[in-house]
Amino acid sequence: MFTGIVEELGEIVAKDDLSDSARFTVRGPLVTSDAGHGDSIAVNGVCLTVVDVVDNTSFTADVMKETLDRSSLGALNVGSVVNLERAAALNSRLGGHLVQGHVDGTGRILSRTPSEHWEIVRVALPDPIARYVVEKGSITVDGISLTVSSLGVDDSGDYFEVSLIPTTLELTNLGRAKVGDPVNLEVDVIAKYVERLQLRG
Structure with a gap:
């Protein structure tokens, strides 16, 4: 769950096109600072799961074909600027509204x-x-x-x-x-x- 309050502007630094998915590497030092494998980070409003953390400044995430087809993530390329937000903590203020990270x-x-x-x-x-x-x-x-x-x-x-x-x-x-x-x-x-x-x- 997210709040829709962007924490950081990140950048796509690598994109590996796979047969039915893609793996993105996203630079975002703030949201990556306390991230670990399995954590959720919203990228342009899409909830993605952290696969790996790279140099404490970037993370990788796998994006399945359905997500690429249903969202604008498929149009992202190296150098694209993206909005980043970590999942909300239960003790944090709800500055925006309840956001699932599931693009409609x-x-x-x-x-x-x-x-x-x-x-x-x-x-x-x-x-x-x-x-x-x-x-x-x-x-x-x-x-x-x-x-x-x-x-x-x-x-x-x-x-x-x-x-x-x-x-x-x-x-x-x-x-x-x-x-x-x-x-x-x-x-x-x-x-x-x-x-x-x-x-x-």
Whole structure:
């Protein structure tokens, strides 16, 4: 379980393509400092399991084909900048919201509108998960806990917008993301549980 508060910007330093998976080596000195084999670290919002720790600055993780297909991790290459977060401790503050690290779908950045003190980012919202997203609700974008500032529909389909403060722009990869870039999306798990209960009602 995570909180969606990015601890560190990391970098993909190696990517080994295997027959049905890939092994990533990710540099992130902070999140690696107390990591060990089997620990969970979210990479762009995807919960990955540490296989090995390299020089106390990097870790390796295996990513299966399903994860590569369902998330934007398959598009990562050496040099890609990624958001990193260690699993939450039970005695820590919940600064964001409950995040599982299980990506529900991918969107793409449709536009960026800068303002004096923040920036509005519009993201395409895939139809299968659009019903779970509400204005002023929580959504995770590339592992970042954000508040939905508005919802809408245009010629390409549903979209949502988030308003990013300077800290988010500086300390996460959304500050570098370009129009057209894919992003991992995880909706608030509570919405999915409520729907399930109603269907079985």
